Amino acid sequence: KQEVTQIPAALSVPEGENLVLNCSFTDSAIYNLQWFRQDPGKGLTSLLLIQSSQREQTSGRLNASLDKSSGRSTLYIAASQPGDSATYLCPRKLVFGQGTRLTINP
Amino acid sequence: DTAVSQTPKYLVTQMGNDKSIKCEQNLGHDTMYWYKQDSKKFLKIMFSYNNKELIINETVPNRFSPKSPDKAHLNLHINSLELGDSAVYFCASSQRHREGGYTFGSGTRLTVV
Numbered sequence: 161k162q163e164v165t166q167i168p169a170a171l172s173v174p175e176g177e178n179l180v181l182n183c184s185f186t187d188s189a190i191y192n193l194q195w196f197r198q199d200p201g202k203g204l205t206s207l208l209l210i211q212s213s214q215r216e217q218t219s220g221r222l223n224a225s226l227d228k229s230s231g232r233s234t235l236y237i238a239a240s241q242p243g244d245s246a247t248y249l250c251p252r253k254l255v256f257g258q259g260t261r262l263t264i265n266p
Numbered sequence: 267d268t269a270v271s272q273t274p275k276y277l278v279t280q281m282g283n284d285k286s287i288k289c290e291q292n293l294g295h296d297t298m299y300w301y302k303q304d305s306k307k308f309l310k311i312m313f314s315y316n317n318k319e320l321i322i323n324e325t326v327p328n329r330f331s332p333k334s335p336d337k338a339h340l341n342l343h344i345n346s347l348e349l350g351d352s353a354v355y356f357c358a359s360s361q362r363h364r365e366g367g368y369t370f371g372s373g374t375r376l377t378v379v
Binding site for chain 2: 191192193194196203204206212247255256258259
């Protein structure tokens with residue numbers, strides 16, 4: 161059964177740092193992978209979608225990579241800001257992990 | 267114009283009642299989903315419909331019945347509500363089943379008292 165593991169479960173850093181969030185899954189099948197953020201009490205906002213034929217996607221300060229052979233995806237956040245504080249999620253074939261709860265301190 | 271809209275946003279009801287949550291998407295997607303987010307914030311798939319056909323029906327009590335009148339709508343009806351049904355329910359849609367590109371609604375917070 162598909163499982164998604166996100167590391168770390170929680171992260172608290174000062175503003176301005178570059179961050180790496182990790183997502184691993186138990187299959188290497190050819191599927192797209194999408195990163196979301198969820199603010200407290202809110203819905204899910206799509207950040208990046210990596211097509212199965214791609215290795216990475218970039219949007220502003222965010223860069224996500226996908227390594228199907230190892231079953232991993234990484235979300236890189238450059239120059240973090242307090243507004244980046246949220247829970248980050250990377251569902252795989254409809255399965256969600258517990259997410260990474262990110263707090264950026266001013 | 268909201269891409270995936272759910273109504274109502276909040277629902278407070280007594281145990282034993284029957285309630286429905288509606289979901290509509292205007293993205294032209296052919297697949298729609300219902301997720302439940304419990305108090306521990308874990309999101310779990312409940313149902314998925316592709317072209318109005320039920321594709322996934324996870325281990326969900328049969329008090330929960332999804333209905334898809336057309337590709338743009340997927341409603342969730344819950345009979346005999348229980349305290350444990352209290353959660354946030356999210357609707358989502360995508361162009362193809364399980365292949366990412368999901369768009370989520372803003373959620374319906376259900377509280378059973």
